[in-house]
Amino acid sequence: MQKNNDECLICKERLVYLEKAEQMECALCHKIETSNCRCASGHYVCSECHMKGIDSFLGVCLSETSKNPYDILLKLMTLPSCHMHGPEHHILVGSSLLTAYKNAGGGIDLQKALLEMQSRGRQVPGSICGLWGSCGAAVSTGITVSIITGASPLSEESWGWCNEMTSRVLAHEAKIGGPRCCKRNSTIAVLEATDFIREKFDVRMEKPEKIICGYTAKNNQCIGLRCPFNPQNP
Known part of the structure; x- marks a missing residue:
């Protein structure tokens, strides 16, 4: 059971890990890079913005x-x-x-x-x-x-x-x-x-x-x- 929707920094949705990495655009700085992770709503936040x-x-x-x-x-x-x-x-x-x-x-x-x-x-x-x-x-x-x-x-x-x-x-x-x-x-x-x-x-x-x-x-x-x-x- 999901206890707390606080994973995506943008919308608080749960994170999804993909089997194959894809090109994604950071929702905050708009940098494009390869990643296996985004939220269920499609948001991606790069490590620099996360930190x-x-x-x-x-x-x-x-x-x-x-x-x-x-x-x-x-x-x-x-x-x-x-x-x-x-x-x-x-x-x-x-x-x-x-x-x-x-x-x-x-x-x-x-x-x-x-x-x-x-x-x-x-x-x-x-x-x-x-x-x-x-x-x-x-x-x-x-x-x-x-x-x-x-x-x-x-x-x-x-x-x-x-x-x-x-x-x-x-x-x-x-x-x-x-x-x-x-x-x-x-x-x-x-x-x-x-x-x-x-x-x-x-x-x-x-x-x-x-x-x-x-x-x-x-x-x-x-x-x-x-x-x-x-x-x-x-």
Whole structure:
């Protein structure tokens, strides 16, 4: 049963995923590009328009003092530029982690790191969890480790760390199964990255004792009790 018509940014209709990508015109900026996704009424919104206002993440993170990336994640998810689902989460996860990492004693230039996260995260398309088999929230944790370590395609140990980080999140998400939930997967991503960064770099970010999802009623595809953060789970 559909619980909340809040998927299309134009008309709030449900999203439809096509078997074959088509040329589509963004309903907001009129850019034409190839995509597998539109709403049931035919509207298409490109990733750039979907992420409009994402720069507001920067100011929130730079003024943040928390060492808990999940707490920072929650704050960022309440901003108008963050929707129930969307490619903005590919920036949001890494921004939360980099901010908490810096506050926990990690040696990075936070503003420079956040700008790099935005630059790389913008290149990760929406819907890749089902179309490419690689969740953007997981990729965001790999970007985080790459920024922290200065990794590149020619790196040795840090190259492995970036890919191991992403794979840990993907494995965790895969055990739960779909359909996707950007809130669930972003939460899993920051929790896995918190443990990974402590193991590899001995930077001890904080984790909440218990997480209860507040988005269940807003997600048409909520998986209910299969989600570890469902309010009805013990």
